[in-house]
Amino acid sequence: MKNMLKGLGAALCVALPFLAQAPADAATPAGAGAADQALVQRGAYLARLGDCAACHTAPKGKPFAGGLPMNTPMGRIYVTNITPDAQTGIGGYTEADFARALRDGVAKDGHNLYPAMPYPSYAKVNDDDVKALYAFFMHGVAPVQQANRESDIKWPLNMRWPLMFWNMAFLQKGAYRDKPGKDVAWNRGAYLVQGLGHCGSCHTPRGVAFQESALDESGSAFLSGALLDGWFASNLTGEHNAGLGRWSDEDLRTFLKTGANRHASAFGAMTSVINNSTQALSDQDIAAMSAYLKSLPPVGGNGAAAYTYDPQATKVSLDRPANDAGARVYTAFCMHCHGVDGRGFAPMLAPLAGNPNVLAKDASSLINVTLNGTGDLVINGVPSPFPMPGFAAVLDDKQIADVLSFVRAGWNNGAPAVGAAEVAKLRQSTQAGR
Template sequence: MGGAKHSVPPPAPPVDAAVLARGEYVAKAADCAGCHTAPGGGAPFAGGLAMGSPFGTIKTSNITPDPRYGIGRYTLQEFDRAVRHGVARGGKALYPAMPYPEFSKMSDDDLRALYAYLMQRVAPVAKPNEPADVAFPFNQRWTLFGWQWVFMPRGGFKSRAPADPQWTRGAYLVQSLGHCGACHTPRGWGFQERGYDETASRFLTGGINDHWFAANLTGDAGSGLGRMGEADIARFLKTGHAGGSVAYGSMVQQIEDSTQYLTDADLLAIAHYLRSLPPQQASGAYAPATQPGRAPSNGNRVPDAQSVGYVVYRSFCAKCHGDDGKGVPNVIPALAGNASVLAKDTTSLIRLMVEGGNSPATLTGPPRQRMPGFAGLISNAQMADALTYVRGAWGNVAQPVSGNDVASLREILHK
């Protein structure tokens, strides 16, 4: 038979159990399986997840220790070069859909532990990698070296509060393993994140990822975390529920695959760091005491009884979210004062109304709940009217949504 031969490398020397346990924890904190597992029952870590980008669709790679299709032949140095520098074995540059700009801040000990875990505790899967569907000139990998030279952060992780170990740990988890900025920081003209730590004014101020708007994580009291305490943030990351908010969209998988497994100390460290971030990119407001009804600033002074948005809300939404917009604790999210409702970008709100969604299913949180989609029940204009009503009711102060906004996103989503 004329096929190429692939010898199996000798087994790696045994690694201390504590190192392997640390590696498993790092893999969960970094959500390696979440990205490198195909949907619909794909083998863990064997790749195949399609990731959209402005340049085309990129398929995640096989990172099991299979010697032919996975990383079984990678040395620690080659693994380091791929994870922290974005260069695969053989010198091929990786697309920044992999968050190696964040992983460049990973510590040496965490990198070694992750390598040991993947090599010795993950089952090898002989699954070929699928090519990226990226148009010219972005399919020319050599151009990515220029991207890395211009945009990659340098110098590794540096704490700006060495006297506060909890802040330092939280900053490390957010900026590195958790790669929160990959979704929650807006991108620039070169698809680069507009900041990789708290010194950048756009860091964690919200960004579009896979047609979801990842929320502002700074201290803005409207669409950010300014009204959430550290314990609430930690609880949200553990269960997907806190303070009337419920996780949705891409954050559901992040919580299910990653943050629910972090220690309470690490979750509180993340919360401590995030609450230290000053308000940036303010959007929306919540003033229930002074504006009990719809905000007059939204340009719609029609009484509720004559408002199309109110009628649609009462007909399709109030049964779950309540006439007062307060939802049901640990079951249905509150809409009154909800940071996602107040966000300037309405992508997530519209998408949830169009196709629905579900809350996370975690080990310690409430049972999963499902929100239905309304694409086949009401028109684009009615969806827009309902969202406009919600964004101006119960003390919410946010700009209206138009029927064109809904139609544009539905065209992108093919819904």
């Protein structure tokens, strides 16, 4: 199971490393001055911070032309074209139209956007940043004529007008305001995490109406981890086992810049976040995000005592011949990368011992990445040499359940066992259409 524990998360959004600067072939208005160019460049940085390409660029598609399928509880939707094409994109949007779509979830023609678009987070973006983003999308992105695709959601669930009431109930309007008593770095980190970074869209549990249970640290559920589209987006609070409690500030900054550290490495949708967003952020913004996240009190977890490494029982299980079914699968498929001691070869190959994703109550991410593998981390243009491969065609449901149960019990991890029925359910949902 090469690099099985690649990560902190999953996402509503899945993205191309071209946002750090405006594309070379992008249209810039004739006679644009240095101030306009600077605004476009700043908007490009902000668009990368918001990982806008993740949802608005389909695999092998043109930048921001839409078409990416996205699964929701109601059915599949297809993300829209946000290039400045006048017919099929947002070329006819004024800055006010753009701001309304971004922060209120209402398109130029008045129809409501589905909250798969993280406008409850973008509502916190300030006017200056909206202006810069608008400049980038109008003058730093090449127009693409590509018609938007209707959703697969059936009537009456495809009606948009009920979203007005959803917004009335759950949308908190107003840009982020600095919190008194907090320093500049903390407030900058809070603004980025809660706003353009929209971390809560994946890492905060959802209510019955698909609303985020909390939008900032004032809610106890904020960033406490959530199941989303077959992945469990990790706990980002200070919880000791499944969260960031054992991570130093340096550990977290390293993860955001490179996607790997001594505790874990990125998998699932978090891989694209690292590849196309956080690795390109300034050191100052990375430090601010880390400062804010490290300030969050512990929430959630598996209720176990604080993790301490203990290899003895697992070492006995792995003695040749391995004496249980999970250990036998581990020795055949996993041990060469993750080690007899479970500590892997970080940061190249993730550890399993004490990894927050192993210790989480929900094993969905472990099952998913074992079945389907994950994409390459690409840092500064260099792909990871050891991406996690998928084992769906190699191991059956019981074998995967056995090995994950072994890993979750091993090295004093103490996490619940995995059942074959759980594996079968995720196999069916994630393999459909492949």
